[in-house]
Amino acid sequence: MTAIDEGVLKLDPEEARRVRQERLERIGRWVLPLAIMILAIWSWDRICVWNAIPQYILPRPGVVLSTLYIDAGLLFSSLLVTLRITFLSLLLAVVGGVGLAVLFAQSKWVEMSFFPFAIVLQVTPIVAIFPLINIYVDNQTTKLLLCAWIVAFFPILSNTTLGLNSVDRNLRDMFKLNGATRWQQLRYLRLPAAMPYFLGGLKIAGGLSLIGAVVAEFVAGATGQSSGLASRIIEAGYRLNAPRLFAALFLISLTGILIFLVLSLISHLILRRWHESALKQER
Amino acid sequence: MMREKVAQAPASVSDVAPTLLALRGVGKVFSNGVTALSDVNLTIREGDFLSLLGPSGCGKSTALRLIAGLSTPTSGVLDWRAEGSLDRSNIGFVFQEPTLLPWASVFDNVWLPLRLKGVSRAKAAPAVMEMLARVHLTGVEDAVPRELSGGMKMRVSIARAMVTKPRVLLMDEPFAALDEITRFKLNNDLLELWQDERFTVVFVTHSVFESVFLSNRVVVMAARPGRVFDELAIEASYPRDEAFRTSPDYAALCRQTSDVLVNAIKSTAGAHHDGH
Structure with a gap:
């Protein structure tokens, strides 16, 4: 029932319309956003030209692109710095978030006692906490990591906790009947059951860890040596080097999109066989 | 009375x-x-x-x-x-719903009670396969529950309950x-x-x-x-x-x-x- 060959299969008008509709939607899903994007970039370029906007206010897209090429060495080494913080903090967020969630899952009492602290940490703006971190922590990398971690770990913690606690009651009884130990219940029942929730949290945390890393760089005001994309943006801002600012911005967005796509792919690969969210619509 | x-x-x-x-x-x-x-x-x-x-x-x-x-x-x-x-290993339980692990294959679902008792996959295989044959499910051991019909899921559930040979x-x-x-x-x-x-x-x-x-x-x-x-x-x-x-x-x-x-x-x- 995969390929519908209209030559062989005689479709009534309604079904034929549905097939046509589906084909259009499939193409439109890619073509439309692309067309809008191209249109937007074109208008951006036209606005610059027609209004004779100077380059240091709003550079033309072509200039941004060539800056990306000319400053590639500088920008990409900065990107690597930011990426390092992003991925390290994401890793720590996974370890910390899942670890805490598993700890919370061991006892309602632990969860009741400590979950509010996690919420406090989450709702307090990181920009406001940073001056404190700045005082207590000397190492630059540690500072940034801590910041990005605080931003990123909460969705993983809260989602995984939710997942660990939403196991089917009958399944839990089934494990009990079979004399499963606490560890077995965690390993064979609760962790796999929490997987879709965890992956949902991971997708959010991926973006947040990038945001956390960039924000941390901003407030750390780390200029000069060993600095990430945020400091390039600050620097370019001071120098009214708008093309470079745009180029750096473009790189950050692109990184965010890539992180999201990669995590979505991972999620899909893990869940595709059994979870509703990853299944193709069959009806 | x-x-x-x-x-x-x-x-x-x-x-x-x-x-x-x-x-x-x-x-x-x-x-x-x-x-x-x-x-x-x-x-x-x-x-x-x-x-x-x-x-x-x-x-x-x-x-x-x-x-x-x-x-x-x-x-x-x-x-x-x-x-x-x-003890409880002498009791098999079949719930109203099939109550299977949705992420695990049919084989792994039936293996589960034995697995929880520390029986390895290889050691459990004969018993699992025999039980699957008893409930007429030979050949679907690699499928996951969502790929099965309601009746087949229930058969898996029965096989799982019976795989420990409960009294x-x-x-x-x-x-x-x-x-x-x-x-x-x-x-x-x-x-x-x-x-x-x-x-x-x-x-x-x-x-x-x-x-x-x-x-x-x-x-x-x-x-x-x-x-x-x-x-x-x-x-x-x-x-x-x-x-x-x-x-x-x-x-x-x-x-x-x-x-x-x-x-x-x-x-x-x-x-x-x-x-x-």
């Missing part, structure tokens, strides 16, 4: 077989004040296929959970008479959600399995037809409070097949059981059976 022994013609399996479990004066009151069971006296014998039949709210599922050890009685005792301690199989309205054709097929296959292995079954159902077709004893329960109303011996020989299903004997037994059930429902003060 109307209990036990409908005394007429004996000769059924249960009258000669030794007692496996005796419930004596068992009651269960939940913390919200609801009396789920009150003074239940019931003897389950080795090799019985015993159905607990009754309207919703009669405590039949609660009784099953007590027997399984998933819940403890408020009053009374459950007296396991079987020689040797009867008692507890079933909580296992086929209630299935269509009639699938249910008949599963009824036949379950009976076949039971006749081969002669384990004891306690089967909760609200279908008169199902209970009569399967059981050698039907215990009719009444609601508010949940209690044993009456017991009927189903005097029909095994194997029972499609011919039995259409026989006058079966019809007569169903009518008889149905009458008792109607009385049980009537006996509930201010009864309004919502048929839920």
